[in-house]
Amino acid sequence: MNNEVFKALADPTRREILRLLGRGEQSAGQLAQRFDMTKPSMSHHFSVLKQAELVHSRREGQQILYSLNTTVLEDVLTWLWDAFGHDTKAVPSRKPS
Amino acid sequence: MNNEVFKALADPTRREILRLLGRGEQSAGQLAQRFDMTKPSMSHHFSVLKQAELVHSRREGQQILYSLNTTVLEDVLTWLWDAFGHDTKAVPSRKPS
DNA sequence: CCAATAATTAGATGGCTGTCTAACTATCTT
DNA sequence: AAGATAGTTAGACAGCCATCTAATTATTGG
Numbered sequence: 001m002n003n004e005v006f007k008a009l010a011d012p013t014r015r016e017i018l019r020l021l022g023r024g025e026q027s028a029g030q031l032a033q034r035f036d037m038t039k040p041s042m043s044h045h046f047s048v049l050k051q052a053e054l055v056h057s058r059r060e061g062q063q064i065l066y067s068l069n070t071t072v073l074e075d076v077l078t079w080l081w082d083a084f085g086h087d088t089k090a091v092p093s094r095k096p097s
Numbered sequence: 098m099n100n101e102v103f104k105a106l107a108d109p110t111r112r113e114i115l116r117l118l119g120r121g122e123q124s125a126g127q128l129a130q131r132f133d134m135t136k137p138s139m140s141h142h143f144s145v146l147k148q149a150e151l152v153h154s155r156r157e158g159q160q161i162l163y164s165l166n167t168t169v170l171e172d173v174l175t176w177l178w179d180a181f182g183h184d185t186k187a188v189p190s191r192k193p194s
Numbered sequence: 195c196c197a198a199t200a201a202t203t204a205g206a207t208g209g210c211t212g213t214c215t216a217a218c219t220a221t222c223t224t
Numbered sequence: 225a226a227g228a229t230a231g232t233t234a235g236a237c238a239g240c241c242a243t244c245t246a247a248t249t250a251t252t253g254g
Contacts, residue, residue, distance in 0.1 A: 003109050006103075006106050006107045006112065007107045007211095009103050009106070009107070010103045010104045010106070010107035011211090011212080012100050013212090015103065015176075015180070018180045019179070019180050022179065022180050022181060027230085027231095028230075028231060028232090029229095029230060029231080032231090037212095037213075037214095038213075038214065038215080039230085039231070039232085040213085040214075040215080040216095040231090040232075040233080040234095041212070041213050041214070042231095043231065043232055043233085044211095044212070044213080044232095045212085046231095046232090047232085048211095059220090059221090059231095061221065061222070061230090062220075062221045062222065062229060062230045062231080063221095063229095063230065063231085064230080064231065064232090068180075068181075070181060073177060073180065073181055076177055077174065077177050077178065077181075079112075080170060080173055080174050080177070081174070082116070082119070083112070083115045083116050083119050083165075083170065084119065084165075084167060084170055084174075104241095108241090108242080110242090124200085124201095125200075125201060125202090126199095126200065126201080129201090134242095134243075134244095135243075135244060135245080136200085136201065136202085137201090137202075137203080137204095137243085137244075137245080137246095138242070138243050138244070139201095140201065140202055140203085141202095141241095141242075141243080142242090143201095143202095144202085145241095156250090156251090158200090158251065158252070159199060159200045159201080159250075159251045159252065160200065160201080160251095161200080161201065161202090
């Protein structure tokens with residue numbers, strides 16, 4: 001697992017972005033609205049999250065839509081689970097059949 | 098949840114310390130041995146982990162013994178689980194009956 | 195008490211990081 | 225094509241952070 005993932009999670013603004021994306025795909029502008037920060041600063045945070053592969057992005061017209069990359073989030077969960085001392089193979093499913 | 102927890106996790110040395118502590122309580126010296134770094138630097142990392150309440154410490158003679166604080170690790174797990182978009186109340190058990 | 199061992203604290207330093215303003219690219223509309 | 229809107233890139237800067245050396249505290253054993 002890449003160190004960039006944890007560094008990306010170290011900033012509160014970026015964690016809040018991820019939390020907001022948990023509700024579903026959102027545009028850069030929609031997200032930026034929620035923070036008291038210039039758009040370039042927000043853009044920087046998006047860039048860090050993208051570099052860490054915590055989010056995916058696609059363009060739709062003038063807007064750029066961001067969404068969670070749950071795969072990498074799963075990796076983080078697994079790492080933590082292991083650190084825990086549990087002999088994990090995988091993160092368990094929320095809905096066990 | 099405190100920002101310091103995530104900042105503490107942002108450093109690879111500190112994550113490795115936590116992983117080692119997953120095997121059980123260890124002294125500062127034992128841990129320091131494993132890293133190519135001066136003891137003061139290691140002491141700094143211990144301090145950060147302690148401040149974030151990710152580890153607990155107790156003195157035994159000349160040595161200081163560190164151990165995991167699983168409670169805070171659980172909080173991190175829960176946060177991630179939520180960011181995921183899962184409607185979690187708690188982190189699930191590893192062995193679902 | 196003195197020396198040895200274990201670990202921390204103090205202080206300095208180089209590099210990284212979050213933020214800003216200004217300028218730029220891309221897309222849509224008229 | 226020109227203007228408006230959405231977003232990024234470039235460059236600067238202050239503050240933070242990981243690391244080091246030197247000095248200090250704490251404990252044990254002679």
